[in-house]
Amino acid sequence: MSSNVTAVSYGLKLSLPDVQRLRSLLTAAGLAVDAETRTGDGRFEVYTADCVLESGAGADTDARLEELRRSVAGSGVDGVDTALVPAALRTAPRKFLIMDVDSTLIQQEVIELLAAYAGKREEVTAVTEAAMRGELDFAQSLHARVAVLAGLPADVVDAVRAEVRLTDGAAELVAAFKAAGHAVAVVSGGFNQILRPIAEGLGLHYWIANELEIVDGALTGKVIGDVIDRAAKEKYLREWAAAEGIPMEHTVAVGDGANDLDMLGAAGIGIAFNAKPAVQAAADAAVNLPFLDAVRYIAGV
Template sequence: MTSNVTAVSYGLKLSPLELEELRSLLTGSGATFRAESRSGDPRYQVYTADFTLESGNPADIAALRQKVAAAATAGVDTAIVPAGLRQAARKLLIMDVDSTLIQQEVIELLAAYAGKREEVAAVTEAAMRGELDFAESLHARVAVLAGLPAAVVDSVRGEVKLSEGAAELVAAFKAAGHVVAVVSGGFNQILGPIAEELGLDHWIANELEIADGALTGRVLGAVIDRAAKEKYLRQWAASEGIDLAHTIAVGDGANDLDMLGAAGIGVAFNAKPAVRAAADAAVNMPYLDAVRHIAGV
């Protein structure tokens, strides 16, 4: 049984030698090329190769991904994507927020107002590496915010910057009729205005508790952890009538691993090593819109 697959290479610069080595690797793995193209812009370059693989076994495609990743040179990444996902009439893109959709970790920006930024940043790093339980670490980090005036939330909202290419990525998916969602271990008070501005179809995050004009140091309700992220991916895909095989998940930390694993393709964006190793593809440059080339949008 054969399968149609696409290899998408992207980097600040793609040399002819690197592309020839990729072609040789794919051919040696049983690929028969059907079409090749070059694209990109002044920021980064993209090479796309459509090919037929002798085996359609998912395990063989996963093995090819590992082989391609092991042979990659610094500054160039290659995603191996099923043609069915790239050609799907309707897809769902779901993204993490902190250090993915946006450049910062919001909890660290908030903690700076309590004089605890470095302390909180260390805990965040450990949680994103998967060394700490996310929910427990979130409660501990939010606790240091107790007593801060609610106005600091507005101040932090003004400090948040979208990742480069984020708005372009969302706009491209929306213009093509696809669905865009975000699920965050951060906070609704920050995410809400961003979601509205970008016109996101679905979004959810944690809710900071505010009482008498101040942060209480607690979050309301269940924490959005790695299990919740996968749950919302499945829930939103089902509600939109989109096959899970036609979903693209993007994230950077251990909290995203279940979501990345459940999606049709999981993309690690400037991620921790463990996340890069587990994901189907990686983007190791600052341009989030590279994901549209992976997805064929």
Template sequence: MTSNVTAVSYGLNMTPAGLEQLRSVLASHGAELQSESSAGDSRYGVQVLDLALPDAAGLAALRRAVADAATDGFDTALVPSGLRSAARKLLIMDVDSTLIQQEVIELLAAYAGKREEVAAVTEAAMRGELDFAQSLHARVAVLAGLPADVVHSVRKEVKLSEGADQLVAAFKAAGHTVAVVSGGFNQILEPIAGDLGLDYWQANELEIVDGALTGKVLGAVVDRAAKEKYLREWAAAEGIALEHTIAVGDGANDLDMLGAAGIGVAFNAKPAVRAVADAALNMPYLDAVRHIARV
């Protein structure tokens, strides 16, 4: 039984030779080209190839083959046509180093003179070498005693990833749902979520007592299991099938969420995440996700 799939290629340098290599790989795995079109803008190119596969089971093998081909200058996402044509979709994103350019815990730690120390722990956690919850508690502990006003200072330092606002606006304008879930902090995320008009958002809560950070977080840590849980909860609340969800993240704590979504996109991610995600986006423009999802 045939299966309809779309190959969406995107990158800064989409050469004719590279695209021809991609077509060759697709054809060698039985993918029949139905139509082809171009998109993108002055920042990056997009090539869309609508395909018919001999059977749905071949999608995983085809993804591996396309990833192994390693075409220079662009990446390719293989997206089930049912997701691209769905009337309602849910986009869920990580925050630090995905929706925004920075790691907030590192910005906070700079005020305690501990930025490099905390950055090293963050990198190890994102590579999957440390338990995320334990590493978060250790990193937050260095903030103990800082005045709560540092939160406001850090808010001013945060910058959205390039194209993040366009991506959210496009999904919202098309009637889709947009959510973010973060191992960061509500005190930073709340105004961002409000400005972007996000439908759902969740992060950790820094404990503040007598106008100072205590070096603790309140309640359970938002870890990789929690991220998947929120994806499932929010999709169910909106009546959106999991196969019509798109998850985007960069670190090991995003893996469960990326795996549960209809398609998981590794955004400038750690090698361990790129190796298992359905698709990789290795350029700074987050709005390329809209081409993957056809929004």
């Protein structure tokens, strides 16, 4: 029994010896390499190899693919990551891309920027990092972090919004998916007041985040409604993909923290973007480049 898989390797530099080593690595892992391409845009380089995976009689193809992913990830070329992607996902007529926001779509953690105005940035940063490593319950940690904002004037939100910067390649990634007719969404444990103008500016199909409560022109230190946690992120992925008529096998999820793990696991391929070690270990693929649009090469867009 066989299935078609595409191996996509990407790094700041890919020399000919690197490519030869990658080809040998794929062959040794049991992948029959067919067509190969090399591309680059001056920022990073990509090697793509169309392969056939021989899973063996009665073997579970998904389990075999997972085994190969771990084998390739553990013995690749320094500075180069390799994603093994089902060819059916890369060639799907419509795909659904969903991304985390803080430290993924944007460069910063918004709660830390807000906390700086309360003189609590270091304290909040420590809690955020622990939550992203999965050491704390996300909802509880969010409530604790937001509580330090109580009493701040609402105009600090505008000041923080002006500080936010998209990750390099984020706009290009969204534009490429949209131009190809795919759907793009973001789901965030951050805040609607910051995300709304970003989502509207990028023309995202779907987006959601938490809502900061503001009363009489000041932050109350609370959020309104249910917290967008890891379970909610998976829920919205499934709901939005279904609304678009796109099967889960053709979805791509990108994130960096423990709050993204359910979403990454549910997607057709889950990609850890400059992520915490535990997230990289659990994801199907990892991007350790500063350019978010490397994701489009993995997805075949």
